[in-house]
Amino acid sequence: MAERAGATVELREVTKRYGDTVAVDRLSFTVPAGRICVLVGPSGCGKTTSLRMVNRLIEPSSGEILIDGQNVLADDPTQLRRRIGYVIQQTGLFPHQTVAENIATVPRLLGWPKERIQARVDELMKLIGLDPERMRRRYPAQLSGGERQRVGVARAMAAEPPLMLMDEPFAAVDPIVRERLQNEFLRLQRAQGITVIFVTHDIDEAIKLGDRVAVMRLGHLVQYAPPAELLAHPADDFVAQFVGSDRGLKRLSLLTVGGVELAPVDRAKLDGAPVLPSSMSLRDALAVMLSSEAQEAPVMDGDRYLGALSLQQIGRILRVDEPA
Amino acid sequence: MTALGDLVRWLSDPANWQGSHGIPVRVLEHIELSGFSVLVALVIAMPIALYLGHTGRAGFIAINVANIGRALPSLALLAFGLVIAISLGLGLGFWPTVFALVPLAIPPIVTNAYVAIREVDRDIVEAARGMGLSEGQILRSIEIPLGLPVILSGIRTAAVNVVATATLGALVAGGALGRFIVDGLALQEYDQLMAGALLVALLAVATEVSFGALERATVPAGMRVVR
Secondary structure (H helix, E strand, C coil), X not given: CCCCCCCCEEEEEEEEEECCEEEEEEEEEEECCXXXXXXXXXXXXXXXXXXXXXXXXXXXXXXXXXXXXXEHHHCCHHHHHHCEEEEECCCCCCCCCCHHHHHCHHHHHCCCCHHHHHHXXXXXXXXXXXXXXXXXXXXXXXXXXXXXXXXXXXXXXXXXXXXXXXXXXXXXXXXXXXXXXXXXXXXXXHHHCCEEEEEECCHHHHHHHCCEEEEEECCEEEEEECHHHHHHCCCCHHHHHHHCCCHHHHHHHHCEHHHCCCECCCCCCCCCCCCXXXXXXXXXXXXHXXXXXXXXXXXXXXXXXXXXXXXXXXXXXXXHHCCC | CXXXXXXXXXXXXXXXXXXXXXXXXXXXXXXXXXXXXXHHHHHHHHHHHHHHHHHCCCHHHHHHHHHXXXXXXXXXXXXXXXXXXXXXXXXXXXXXXXXXXXXXXXXXXXXXXXXXXXXXXXHHHHHHHHCCCCHHHHHHHHHHHHHHHHHHHHHHHHXXXXXXXXXXXXXXXXXXXXXXXXXXXXXXXXXXXXXXXXXHHHHHHHHHXXXXXXXXXXXXXXXXXXX
């Protein structure tokens, strides 16, 4: 599949008022093209409202939303939505339509020729791991929860949108399926280069999927940063609490063994120590070292020694995180 | 048992199956009168109910206004219908009866169609809107197909009520099966009276059964599958 550029999305002072209550207050942030921005926060923080303003399911009270520099408020909402993928928690699959018909929804609205629609449906079904021959004519009620979510994602991607909005898409499936769906989704998103705005209340999901994480509270944006930055330097007590007291460990899972400063290898000390591949996360490395009672372990990139990682070194990285 | 014997004798008399006063003609008249009344009610009620169901607006008011139609006695409506029809120069029989039957048919059609559309899962409708279906497309390709069995069940109730009540038409010189009942009463020909009543009852049951089959046939394929 051809590499497609995602859209750049910019929110400027976007506000939503319902009478006297302010649901979203002067929200501003930019999502670079091809990146995943995760809106996260407790319920009622305004994250879903913010998401739904981007495709104008909710009209902002004031402010501007720009997609590739174009103000979405100047566009016809129906036309706008056909260019933006949309996935919701309960998938919203049409129960009276087959898998293929569901996936074909937006291409059909856009008037694609039949052959192109069919080819695209087959391509997407293969991408999400459903055999077109076997599954094309199934109805949503005949699918598992995970399969339904996959079809929901495929349907949103069908017309090759430069932007996708996802509202807790993986919240309704069990943890094992969720993990698999997240991995598949990341792979798909990287391959297609789509820009994604993703809403979740689960900080672990935000850290795993987000290139940028926007933490919201009571309609305000509290912090907007890459996950590692969020974990290392929470903007305030609320963010610190929200990311969890184990944020140091979470941060370790974002860093790879090969990406930290290593000590020179002292072969005498490394006898019997486990060998760590450079792509391993620091969190996994810590687990391996603790369970084998090794103080130091050699790091290898293929068959090349990069250096040695010590428990003290991991401890130092953890301590850097502590707020002053 | 003589009554039953009389009834069978009346029904098996070939004379009662022929001509413009025969059973087949009266049955057709009855179907025509009922069918037309339901059709008029559909044309009036359906667009309003679908619109209100889709927008979720004023549903409470719509259903209550529609229910006033249920509270109005059909005989009173027939009297009004007679006055209206005569003043419009539409004559006796058919039109006054239609005027009486239409308000009877509207409430179940409005109530069911409104509820049918409202009951469609809001997540599905939101997903459709979020993908760029227009409001008309949402109604046509999502809400109506998913709500069709419930919509049809309202039409079924309306049709059965109308078929049963259309006998009143004979009071204002109309045809249809009410003729047998009204004439049977007037002439004290109880075999004719009973035959009329039996035929109306059969027609009402036939209406019920055929609409029931139609409802089952319109359950969307994906909703019927076994999980």
